[in-house]
Amino acid sequence: MSSTFKFGKIRSFLWPIHSSELKKFIPMILVFFLIAFNYNVLRAVKDTLIVTAPSSGAEAIPFIKLWAILPMALVMTFIFTKLSNKYSTEKVFYIMMSIFLGFFSVFTFILYPMRDVLHPNVLADKMQAILPQGFHGFIAMIRNWTLTSYYVMAELWGTAILSVAFWGFANEVTTVSEAKRFYSLFGVGANIAGIMSGEAAIFLSSKSFFNFIPYGKDAWDQSVFFMTLTILATGLLIIGLFRYLNKKAMNQNEPTISQVKAPREKISLKKSFAYLARSRYLLFIALIVLAYNLTTHIVEVVWKNQIKLLYPNPTDFNTYMGQVMVYTGIVATIVALFLSGNFLRKFSWTFSALITPVVVLVTGVCFFIFFLYKDSASALKFASFFSATPLVMSIFFGTMQNTLSRASKYTLFDATKEISFIPLDKESKRKGKAAIDGVGSRFGKSSGSVLTQGLLIIFSTLTASAPYIAILFIIILGVWVVSCISLGKEFNSLIAHKEKIHIQEQTDKSLKKDEIKKYYPFTTLEKKDKIKK
Template sequence: MSEDSSGCQEFGAFRRLIWPIYRHEMQKLIPMLLMFFLIAFNYNVLRTMKDTLVVTAKSSGAEVIPFIKVWVMFPGAVLMTLLFTRLTNRLTRERVFYVMMSIFLIYFFLFAFILYPNREILHPNAFADRLQLILPQGCMGLIAMFRNWTFTIFYVMSELWGNIILFVLFWGFANQVTKLHEAKRFYGLFGFGANLSGIVAGQVSVLLSKKAFNPHLPLGTNAWEQSMFSLISLVLISGVLTLIVFRYLNKKVLNEEADSSAKFELKKKKKMSLRENFRFLLNSKYLIYITVIVVSYNIVINLVEVVWKSQLRELYPSPNDYNLYINQVSTIIGIVATIAALFVSGNSLRKFGWTTTAMLTPLTLLVTSILFFGLFFFKDNLEGVAWALFGMSPLALVVLAGSVQNILCRGAKYTVFDATKEMAFVPLSDEYKVKGKAAIDGVCNRLGKSGGSMIHQSLLLYFVTFSASAPYVAAVLLVIISCWSVAVKFLGIEFNALTSDKSIQTVSRLEENAGDRLVSGDAVLAEQQAI
């Protein structure tokens, strides 16, 4: 820590604010920034495309999202995390990265050029129509999930790109090759790279969505389909470039570093199953706090976002219009998040510390959610006010408020939330980083989203519409944000203890205590040696 503090004083005021990086660190930082940019570019493209596909599909709407996240998304996350754990136990971490990336890229190729063109043959529309006559109205989302099953799988794989590739693989890699004194300077810049990609992805998607149908192109029967094929092609190209940069980092940069602790590979690997990963997590109070924070964020953002998307679908029923609007929002998110990454996250961490910076995200979600739900509840009474003051309909005003909420919360998520969450892993050993992070980002991340979706799903089955269930959603949201804030406070105490002058001894005691609860006798010795 002293190295960082003293080192930063060598920079001028402007450079310390914008680019607090030493010359010898650039050979590692710049390729990592490029990797993050490419992975996050795909994340942003896929995030908006998957919503457009499932929400505007035949006989579908925003109510399909909670059903997908509970019945397909969560099991998919568990299976993918199980696969990652098995691969980690058998292959080097570098090879695991190649295998996991290849799985996703091959799937997106198959979807674009085989599954989507044959969707009318593959989708059971006749059977789904019969189900629609039999089942209650609250099950319309479940039927839409089944009817458009190829879109459902695309939604799941697109969502898992963020969970597995961005959070488990990239951030796991970054946490292992980045030292603590580097993290306070690097991680804000990682956020800058990711958020810049959000701007680029949003503008590329907007540009392609505005293009007219070209009958001379071999794929697509309308403008939306052609723009979708173009976007997936860009995702594939970006994925291949990511593999090339990752290969360069491992062979040309990390192998030359003298500090063995900065290498991506563990000296010894203790094979652990997914079940053992969770036992590992549950026996660490520190990791439990991180879990509460991750689960809480995903529940809260899911509770608000699904209601917003239902209003957006009502305002823009056309796939091209829906995709155009949501990508304009994505562009603004990138701009806001880039500004926050440059001027807020890194500087807040250095000036105010981890706890204050981590508390910014739940505070932002609380304030913006109150604004959105307030307008949503009184939408029917705002006709005259909405036109007089804002020149728009009450529905458009609610969509605008939801857009502002999404922009600020996603901006906070991609900067201060991700930076503080990933920094929380840095003081831990490689064993804790890999196993705890795989469980938290691979499954607990999805558990939060599935939890929010389960709340929506249960309420929809009873109330049928989002309008009727919204007051209960808002009440749950306030409770979750309160739990989140408490977890941040206690994790901040633990983090400050680990990063104090006695951090090495503290980490050792933390690991040994968890190891004692996991194994005994000779296994304890083996566990300590692995750590």
């Protein structure tokens, strides 16, 4: 079938793929599906291992994210860069996959079975006796170092394999025409992978111990064994499909995405702040992205702590996390197919952009109300109306917040964020995205962990820190809502007048008087202040 064949209205919506493209599309979407499937299974297992580990809990997560994941992400970036400079994209993919599958094999057959011997419990007990209670999460990270290493590698799978290795390859082999049709279906595949990985986590979280399998001391040990074997099996299948894709399915005559699209610019955190300071418009976008990452990370720790109180058994905890993934996948699919596009077409940018923070605010406030006032008569009465307890209600609203925020992240949130870049000229758009990636994403995630750690160290426990986390949550949401409204006004004005924003880079280290007044309107210059021309 010719690639110039025009699809009907229904087919262009559901299946805009030519029959001649199936040899390339099918293995590509299968590779993407399996990588996303593994990512979601690993997400459930890593949280369960850390939160339910001996002498550990959800308070260990912010310490792991800052002191283990951040350094290892830099190491992984260095390794990937070195490999990319020396080998082809195909070979780099095999090596990166081998690193991860090799680690999960070592973890399954050596580290996890021998964790009681390998964990430095004596050292951790001495640290616990010396350090304040607020360092409990940091000590748990060291005490259970084998589980921490699993958490780190599971987290890095999403970055190194999904975001970098797969999408780097996809952009190299996919033409612009194909990308317009392929990538939307990849998104649907990712949502379906979330649903199926959740079901797999539930199914493999068995409470039965099989005596004929010579592995583990209890049912949970065998569940870890089964889930990691699933990851290893799908990993080998990914390598096989990737091999087929490179040897049998590559045949393009058009320019690919990587040839047409300029490489994504990366700038330092310091330069990111400096660049954003020159534009109110970009600053609003950065605040929106920063607010999303902060609210997600600070609420997540308290929510998982609550889940542990309800499900202290790792099998039950993992089953619940699997159910959350199923809910997230279903909601994300519905929003992507039926709501996101309609909202963007029928309503203003501001209205569409405000949906995510309003949903996060309502569900987050309900979560903290039942958490902070769980012993009050009103909370008990309201919960009893649903034949539940305040703990169950707080977990329910926390789950709603987590599910809806993640579902909207890849639909309405990302869509409105990308649309907001339209009024920028090409150069400002490119550098603005790089700056926002640095401040909003990287700084947002790490600063969320720093804030949570600081509160834990000061107030000792998550329960004692929760009121201050709630106040911080409300303040950040307020900034998010105000930023959306302010950005919406500027966006609508620019679109109405068909104007483009150009952000002039500051080459001189000092600002001129009129420029200082423009960027910092509350600054007053005295005569003694010198301005270089």
